[in-house]
Amino acid sequence: MMSAPDTEIRASSSALFAVKAEKKRASGVQFVRWLLLFGGGVVMIMPLVYMISTSLKYPFEVFNLNLIPEEPTLDNYRYVMQDSRFPTWFLNSFIVATITTVSNLFWDSLVGYTLCKFRFRGRYIVFIAILSTLMIPTEMLVIPWYIMSQQFGWLDSYWGIMFPGLMTAFGVFLMKQFFETVPDDFIEAARIDGLNEFQIWWTVALPLVKPALAALAIFVFLGNWTAFIWPLIVTNSQDMYTLPVGLTSFSVEQAVEWELIMTGAAVSVLPTLIIFLIFQRFIIQGVVMAGLKG
Incomplete structure (x- = not known):
């Protein structure tokens, strides 16, 4: 043993x-x-x-599969930035995406806060009606949008490009769900202190939902920055083209200038990266806070 x-x-x-x-x-x-x-x-x-x-390639080298160009060149960037309408298209996209993003952050958060923290008859019906618009395909809305733009004289203008996206049902839903996490005690305390409802929304509620605002800003900016179908339909002159629409002008019947298309696409990625880098810390903060609450 x-x-x-x-x-x-x-x-x-x-x-x-x-x-x-x-x-x-x-x-x-x-x-x-x-x-x-x-x-x-x-x-x-x-x-x-x-x-x-x-x-970074010359036209004759575009279809080579090598990732490192044999003869790197910056001529494509010089042409795109100096000899084409690319700067105008870039500015148009920036104006449209920026104004639309700011509009969504303001109106979507305001409506979401109202539907979440105010008690009034029919608010659930209003919320369901807003959500029901998400079930309608964008392609079905293009014709009504175009008729409205034509009747109000918005064709080939910034307003015509922007008005369908100045407020979104998804943004209202997202903000309402985040406002649910804001304690009602904070709202009541602010009312007792004498703040009006707009001040409560601006100074108390909004700072507590920064992650949602950051996520909404990224989604809306990217969606409008890369939008193609509606800007293509509502614009007529090249000076009003947005970036995705303008880049298609490098494709003609005789040939497709892939090197110019890729150059424009490479430059157009920069704003989206900057927006993400600015707001990513708020999204990470929101994920961490959600984990702690869970």
């Missing part, structure tokens, strides 16, 4: 072996996870790399 010390030693050895085996399995799983994440990252970033690579 084994003595007690021998039994304890063998039990300790078995436990140590089990711990080492578990660590080895965990490290193997972690390695597979990192490998999958790396592969997914490569797949996602390759189109961006190819776009930048093509923008």
Whole structure:
């Protein structure tokens, strides 16, 4: 028979072996996870790399699959920025996306706050009616939008491009759901202090839903920055084209100037990256706060 010390030693050895085996399995799983994440990252970033690579190529080299151009050139960037209407298209897209984003942040949050914190008859019907508009495909709304633009003289104008997106049902829904997390005690305390409803919304409620505002700003800006169908329909002159519409002018019947299209696309990515970098910390903060509340 084994003595007690021998039994304890063998039990300790078995436990140590089990711990080492578990660590080895965990490290193997972690390695597979990192490998999958790396592969997914490569797949996602390759189109961006190819776009930048093509923008640095001469026309005769566009269809070469090499990512590093044999003769890198900045002529495409010079042409796009100096000899085309690209700066005008860029400015148009920036104006439309910025004004639309600010409008959504103001009106969507205001309506969401009203539907969340005010008690009035029919508010659920109003909320359901707003949400029901999400079920209507955009393609079905294009004709009514165009008729409205024509009747009010909004064709080929900034207002004509912007008015369908100045307020969105998705933004109202998002803001209402976030305002649900704002304690009613804060609202009542502000009312007791003498603040009116607009001041309560602006100074008390809005600062508590910054993550939602950041997410909404990113969604709305990206949606309007990349919008194509409606700006194509409502604009007639090239001076009113937005960036996605303007880039199609580099594609003609005789040839498609891929190097210019890729150059314009590469430049157009910059504002979206800047917007994301500005607001990402608010989104991360919101995720952390949501985790702590859970």
